Amino acid sequence: MFSDRYDLPLSTASAAARDAYVRGQDLALTLYPGAVEAFDRALAADPGFALAHAGKAQVLMREGKAVAARAALAEAKGLAAALPAREAGHIASSTWSSPAAPKPPSPPSTPICRTGRARR
Numbered sequence: 001m002f003s004d005r006y007d008l009p010l011s012t013a014s015a016a017a018r019d020a021y022v023r024g025q026d027l028a029l030t031l032y033p034g035a036v037e038a039f040d041r042a043l044a045a046d047p048g049f050a051l052a053h054a055g056k057a058q059v060l061m062r063e064g065k066a067v068a069a070r071a072a073l074a075e076a077k078g079l080a081a082a083l084p085a086r087e088a089g090h091i092a093s094s095t096w097s098s099p100a101a102p103k104p105p106s107p108p109s110t111p112i113c114r115t116g117r118a119r120r
Helices: 015-030 035-045 050-062 066-082 085-092
Strands: none
Touching: 015 035, 015 050, 035 050, 050 066, 050 085, 066 085
């Protein structure tokens, strides 16, 4: 089993996937371009590497590519059951993963004027 830059274990048996994942994380954390491509290289080396799917999802969401981000996160979540608790928790902590955004509150049934009092 390989480790990341911080000596935390990674659930991949591929050195190429590990190296590309670490590169992707470095690029993502510094906001340099190329993180998605690095995560794609990690996934080409190990398609079951859930953290690479999750890292890709985070970058895609930050870039405003919500549909692609949700697809990548769905891949990660599909693999999460077999992961160690740390990695599964990392994937589960994505707060934007819900498919539907909360609805805004409904307007009041009685119109309110600028003073905050109900109009009659």
